[in-house]
Amino acid sequence: MNEVTMPKLAMTQEMGTILQWYKREGDWVEAGEPLLEVMTNKINIDVESYVDGVLRKRLYEEGAEVPVLNVIAYIGDADEPLPDESVNVAVSADSNHPETHAAPHLQKPVATRVRATPAARAVARKLGILLTDVQGTGPNNRIQREDVEAFAISRPSCSTATPAERRIVSRTTSQTESSVHVNPKDNPMTATPLDSFSRVPYRGLRKMVGDRMATSVSEAPHVTVVREINVSQTIELRRRLMPMVEEQTSAHLSLNTMVLFATAHALMKHPNVNATWASKDEIIEHHSVHLGMAVAAPQGLLVPVIHFANTLSILALSEQASQLVKKARNGTMAPNDLEGGTFTISNLGMFGIESFNPIINLPQVAILGVGSLIEKPIVENGNIVVRPMLTLNLSFDHRVLDGADAAKFLQTVANYLTCPDELFVALHA
Amino acid sequence: MREITYQEAIREAMSQVMREDERVFILGEDIGVYGGAFGVTRGMIEEFGPERVRNTPISEAAIAGAAIGAALTGMRPIMELQFSDFVTIAMDQLVNQAAKIRYMYGGKASVPMVVRAPGGSGTGAAAQHSQSLEAWLAHVPGLKVVQPANAYDAKGLLKAAIDDNNPVIFYEHKLLYSTKADVPEELYSIPLGQADIKRAGSDVTLVSTGIMVQKSLTAADLLAKDGIQVEIIDPRTLVPLDIKTIVSSVKRTGRCAVVYEAVKRGGYGAEIASLVAESEAFDFLDAPIIRLGGKEVPIPQSPELERHAVPQVEDIVEAIRNMMQKA
Numbered sequence: 001m002n003e004v005t006m007p008k009l010a011m012t013q014e015m016g017t018i019l020q021w022y023k024r025e026g027d028w029v030e031a032g033e034p035l036l037e038v039m040t041n042k043i044n045i046d047v048e049s050y051v052d053g054v055l056r057k058r059l060y061e062e063g064a065e066v067p068v069l070n071v072i073a074y075i076g077d078a079d080e081p082l083p084d085e086s087v088n089v090a091v092s093a094d095s096n097h098p099e100t101h102a103a104p105h106l107q108k109p110v111a112t113r114v115r116a117t118p119a120a121r122a123v124a125r126k127l128g129i130l131l132t133d134v135q136g137t138g139p140n141n142r143i144q145r146e147d148v149e150a151f152a153i154s155r156p157s158c159s160t161a162t163p164a165e166r167r168i169v170s171r172t173t174s175q176t177e178s179s180v181h182v183n184p185k186d187n188p189m190t191a192t193p194l195d196s197f198s199r200v201p202y203r204g205l206r207k208m209v210g211d212r213m214a215t216s217v218s219e220a221p222h223v224t225v226v227r228e229i230n231v232s233q234t235i236e237l238r239r240r241l242m243p244m245v246e247e248q249t250s251a252h253l254s255l256n257t258m259v260l261f262a263t264a265h266a267l268m269k270h271p272n273v274n275a276t277w278a279s280k281d282e283i284i285e286h287h288s289v290h291l292g293m294a295v296a297a298p299q300g301l302l303v304p305v306i307h308f309a310n311t312l313s314i315l316a317l318s319e320q321a322s323q324l325v326k327k328a329r330n331g332t333m334a335p336n337d338l339e340g341g342t343f344t345i346s347n348l349g350m351f352g353i354e355s356f357n358p359i360i361n362l363p364q365v366a367i368l369g370v371g372s373l374i375e376k377p378i379v380e381n382g383n384i385v386v387r388p389m390l391t392l393n394l395s396f397d398h399r400v401l402d403g404a405d406a407a408k409f410l411q412t413v414a415n416y417l418t419c420p421d422e423l424f425v426a427l428h429a
Numbered sequence: 430m431r432e433i434t435y436q437e438a439i440r441e442a443m444s445q446v447m448r449e450d451e452r453v454f455i456l457g458e459d460i461g462v463y464g465g466a467f468g469v470t471r472g473m474i475e476e477f478g479p480e481r482v483r484n485t486p487i488s489e490a491a492i493a494g495a496a497i498g499a500a501l502t503g504m505r506p507i508m509e510l511q512f513s514d515f516v517t518i519a520m521d522q523l524v525n526q527a528a529k530i531r532y533m534y535g536g537k538a539s540v541p542m543v544v545r546a547p548g549g550s551g552t553g554a555a556a557q558h559s560q561s562l563e564a565w566l567a568h569v570p571g572l573k574v575v576q577p578a579n580a581y582d583a584k585g586l587l588k589a590a591i592d593d594n595n596p597v598i599f600y601e602h603k604l605l606y607s608t609k610a611d612v613p614e615e616l617y618s619i620p621l622g623q624a625d626i627k628r629a630g631s632d633v634t635l636v637s638t639g640i641m642v643q644k645s646l647t648a649a650d651l652l653a654k655d656g657i658q659v660e661i662i663d664p665r666t667l668v669p670l671d672i673k674t675i676v677s678s679v680k681r682t683g684r685c686a687v688v689y690e691a692v693k694r695g696g697y698g699a700e701i702a703s704l705v706a707e708s709e710a711f712d713f714l715d716a717p718i719i720r721l722g723g724k725e726v727p728i729p730q731s732p733e734l735e736r737h738a739v740p741q742v743e744d745i746v747e748a749i750r751n752m753m754q755k756a
Contacts, residue, residue, distance in 0.1 A: 119683050119715035138716070139754065145683060145715045 001076040001083060002051045004035060008068040010335045011133045013040050017065045017204075018072065022046075023055045029075055036072075041208060043335060054078045069132075116143035123148045127279050152279055205300035216362045221398040224357040224369075225406050229414045230378065230387045234258050237420045245315055251322040253314070255390075256347050259370055261317055262416035264289045264309040265423060267343055270409040272401060274342050277363035283400055292341035292361060293321065295328040302328045303361060305341040349373060355391045365400040368413070369393035390417070430613060436469050436606040438580035439545070442587040443470070443507060445616045447477055450505065453591060456483040456492060457509030457545075466511040467547055467606055489515045493522035493544070497596075500542040501530065505591060512558045513546035513600060516566070527596040528571030539594045543587070549640055549690055550739055551604045556727035559735070561691035566598045567667045567700070573597040573621055574667040574697075578642035580610035582665055585619030593621060602640040622669035626678070630658035633749055634678040636701055637688040638663055641740065645688055648745035657753050667697050675701065676708040683715035684752055690739045693722025716752050721745060 136143035291309035304324035349372035358369035371391035464471030550559035687698035
């Protein structure tokens with residue numbers, strides 16, 4: 001009898017949700033044939049069978065959330081006896097009771113055994129590290145304390161997970177939403193003739209983003225510093241660069257790209273802002289900028305990451321940014337596209353929002369919120385003139401940064417955008 | 430301070446106590462003019478006379494029985510076994526009488542006696558004269574078991590053993606008799622149940638007693654050249670055992686090896702390893718606890734085979750290297 005397990009597709013993945021089974025119990029399955037569709041915290045993926053055989057038992061229903069590496073089905077010969085434990089956790093294929101979702105808890109994790117020393121386990125517990133993520137260097141690849149400590153230092157910032165990004169299939173949502181109509185006859189006191197509402201489940205990407213936001217707000221003391229800047233020179237520069245960029249790429253050079261570019265270089269000057277929490281008592285200051293961009297994708301908030309943004313020309317940055325946005329909107333992100341961010345920019349300018357307080361994308365320590373470009377009367381050399389103004393909102397984690405740190409960083413960004421010439425000086429620094 | 434041998438330290442402890450305390454006497458086979466199988470009691474009959482240095486018939490059961498009887502009536506006998514292997518003949522007296530009487534009489538009687546037992550291999554004395562059966566005795570509640578590793582410890586521990594109101598099995602290692610150490614001339618006592626850190630180190634805790642302490646120290650010097658710092662804990666007494674010192678060392682090093690000459694299977698080192706695994710040091714273990722013990726064979730007479738039957742310095746070095754090794 002062959003076990004089918006919930007795949008572990010990313011370092012940080014702990015659970016996977018079964019979206020749909022392609023095969024019924026008793027169906028013949030070929031090796032390589034899709035068996036079911038699984039939603040992880042990053043992507044949806046088809047799980048293929050590794051073997052030929054009959055799908056003997058499905059242990060979980062569609063919609064069930066299962067710990068990674070847990071057995072979810074058995075494939076074998078038609079008359080092979082099923083392992084005993086499958087009987088206990090088995091969820092009848094045609095039952096549709098929500099209680100069946102509790103079934104996974106009855107099952108002992110099967111394949112999560114890791115060879116690790118007690119000391120390694122103790123350290124991992126303390127640092128909140130999953131041993132399945134750690135490579136053991138001891139005899140028999142046993143994980144030793146040193147391995148966990150090395151992992152703790154080197155783990156990518158994403159390992160505490162970038163937010164967001166759970167792609168949810170609209171089908172799932174629509175299936176689980178249910179409308180309730182209250183008939184006034186049931187309640188004669190009701191004033192309105194017909195009251196109705198919809199129950200929307202809090203789950204999937206919505207829950208993931210929501211929970212992360214709640215955690216960030218409750219954990220990180222947020223302070224937002226705001227600065228309104230005159231970006232006429234940047235707009236002028238953009239106007240001159242635009243034809244060049246368009247000639248060489250299909251991408252359109254947006255003001256947002258200019259902001260990304262300026263921010264990436266400002267972060268290089270302020271490594272304390274380009275930082276992530278490694279553990280409760282350690283911060284990593286990154287020497288490269290991996291810039292996350294909050295994207296309102298149809299399925300929810302995603303934060304694709306432009307890796308090594310500090311090394312990219314404005315051309316490359318523009319192209320990468322537009323590709324990532326496209327991928328996010330099409331739902332074709334690869335897990336890597338969402339991992340490893342060291343700083344995030346959220347732009348609500350297109351919605352006419354002038355200023356807002358963004359929530360930090362933990363484990364990062366700051367986030368830049370960009371408002372819309374608005375022409376405003378300002379005073380320049382004693383005269384009232386009209387200038388294109390942009391509001392920058394920097395929320396920072398006051399555990400890691402102080403107001404002055406954040407203000408200095410924002411000042412650098414502001415300088416680069418008010419006088420982009422400085423950016424070229426910075427490039428050579 | 431002067432240097433004397435392990436053998437001299439034992440003789441000195443007995444003699445000094447006997448000068449102070451008339452209740453103390455020694456008995457055993459050929460311990461008089463001949464001075465005992467290893468010459469430990471040589472010269473004592475001249476000083477203390479045949480009343481207090483008593484030659485006995487060749488019957489360890491009788492020697493033990495006589496010692497227990499004397500102890501019960503207020504004496505503090507020290508009996509000598511020519512070879513610790515012969516404890517098997519004295520076993521009924523020791524296990525069923527000496528160990529039990531204090532408990533069975535509700536503390537109204539006690540058996541303050543010492544069994545001196547030369548043990549271990551390395552002299553070509555073969556299967557019946559080279560064993561290390563200390564685990565047999567350590568298993569029995571009511572008996573204390575001591576295994577001194579050097580002349581200093583031997584004198585102080587023997588004094589404590591004689592002063593103890595319970596039967597104490599005092600294991601002397603034949604190969605240690607001629608080893609020397611600084612030993613104070615005056616009498617002193619080393620409490621039973623107090624381990625000694627024979628060498629401080631940070632990488633591995635090596636627990637050993639008796640002759641294995643010497644071998645461990647030599648191995649530790651070699652390992653230090655590879656940058657491996659071995660901490661050597663000598664519990665000195667198996668019962669009572671100072672597990673606290675061992676556990677606190679393992680908590681620091683994260684690794685524990687136990688070396689003993691006795692047959693590995695069922696040896697006392699297994700008890701130490703188990704206690705460590707059960708202790709709060711568990712969460713600090715960064716490698717499996719290992720035991721090095723004797724092979725599961727009677728000790729061969731051939732010197733070369735005899736060498737291979739028990740852990741040697743190179744075995745300790747290799748085992749610790751493996752323990753520290755990366756995959």
